[in-house]
Amino acid sequence: MTDNNLHKEQQIVDHLIGTFQNLSGKVKREKRVEVSIEKKQISSVLNYVKDHLGFVHFSHMSCVDWIEDGYFELVYILWSPKQKVQLLVKALVDRENPSVENVDMIWRQVNTYQREIREMYGIDFSGMKGAQDFILEDWDEIPPMRRDFITDEYVKEVYFERPGREDAKDVRETLVKRSGEEIPDFAKKYSRD
Amino acid sequence: MDTSIWISILGFLATVVLAFTVGVFYGGIVRKITARVQNRVGPPFYQNFFDIFKLYSKETAVNHGWMQHLGPALAITASVTSLMFIPILNGQGWPWFENLNFKGDLIFLLYMMVFGSLGMALGAGQTGNPNSAIGVSRGLSQMVGYEIPWVLALVALMLQTHSTSITGIMEYQTTNNTWMMFESPLAFIAGLLAMLGMFHYAPFDVAFAPSELSSGPASEFGGKYLGLMMTSGSIFAFVKLTLFVDIFMGGASNLIMLVVKTFLLYMVPVLYGIVSPRYRTEQSIRYFWGWPTAIGVLGVLYVVFIR
């Protein structure tokens, strides 16, 4: 029963594994397929899935900061209206000198997402045209969405302290104290301390 | 000799006070009527007095040069001068309100009423704000539109009554015991449609509305200048209404009849304007050069050939 339902998703994964080398993929669930590629294959894979596999609609592009392993991960989310399948294309970018090729000649709206990622993460998209200041004005610190930018210290230094809120900063500890329960294990893994 | 000069000056002051009070009250009453049409309680009917007094009590006056001082001063000069040439009341009972009338003053008034907009255009030009420049060009182009049916209506009247002074037209109406409204109806209709444009209400308010280029020519006038312009606007509204009542509706023999007649006449542009959207500039000029001009020309021909 499950095999029958995921038939077309499995077909897509097998097709892509057969066409490109150094590509690994799997079916996450119904209507969602995930594929991991190398940085230099981005434009060829995107062109291929747009022309031949029917993924003509570009939904979103986002970026994940894996600071412990030392790379950024760019995720392109595409959608195929005919087969109703969503495809996630993931590529790893080195964190020291991040530089990726520009793909906004395939879909024009990629330009907006690339401008935001350039401003917030500092990834350089070679050959992209677009104004330098997008949302932030006159920002001269490191790009703010990187995980080594400590927001608390920056806010304390530049802006004024709100009166009466000095003791109410950590919500998690307050909830633990109030309910008397322990923090579960999966939440401890992502704790900041 | 001395007493007549003193009576004239007193009459002048009384006229200005009367025009200011009636004009400002009409402004407030119009806001109340607009609110009631829109199913809400509006401001009290003396609200415009509060607005004008508040504007006069602003402490700083930001200006960009001496020409900007001159703009509102020219506007209020034009309003008050136009006020001086209009007989407020018909008949000889009240010598105070005779003011300055002479033969041919209708043609003089045609020019004097344009002077106010010119003053505001000069003041707005000094500020260097691009919004003001565009608003001024729109306002002046609209004036080209509504002047034509207005002049045609006046020409038809002047041909019929063989006189060019307002008192002459009023005497014609009392001797023949009719109103010009019924004697030459085509001229009345053309004049009424032109008057819709003269008041700068919707649908012809593209030059002054707050959402059009941030109020057009008035965008750099604040505080005392805006107070002067609101005062001059109120006085000018009274001038136009009284002129219309004198020419077409037989004047008024006492103040109460004057107020009643001008109020009934004022309701025509106000009630039409509450429910109308706004025309663009070229649409309003095309409207004015269409039916109102045609009716005006027909009115002139009617007077020349039939009467």
Next chain:
Amino acid sequence: MPNDKNSQKIVDIIKNAARKHSLFVLAYGTGCGAIEIPPTMTSRYDAERFGISGMATPRQADVLLITGYLATKTLKRVIRAYEQMQDPKYVIGFGSCTINGGMYWDSYNTIKLLDKYIPVDVYINGCMPRPEAVIEGFIELQNLIGEGKAEGAKKYKDNLDWYRANQRKVIKNWNMPDYNW
């Protein structure tokens, strides 16, 4: 007329009555709270019966409504609009973002306390306040004007250096004209 220094003279009473019964609000929605302004001004919760009406330019307006959060980009433009208004002028802070930072209390791009950058006369709390609360805030402002206590503009002129120091700390590229009135 009473002669002691604490009571107001008759001229002041008339002036304050004229100022409080006709407030011109600048039609500028700075944040997400501006969505509560159109219901307040239109037919259901009519604000025009108190004399409040909207004006288009800062030269003609009295009251500046800061509706919601202010990013540093918006703060520069708001300061420029505030300095173009003519005395006497009032500022009303809407929503909890002007009081203590609100929902964006730990954001790197919004300011937390509005009172340190431009002087505020009346705060209205809520996220977003309902139109009844907005009208109550306006009535509070009218009462303050009637007593002669709404002196935000004078506070700005007297302590201009302190306000400028706070503003320059947050706005890095300062290319604005001087304030000379």
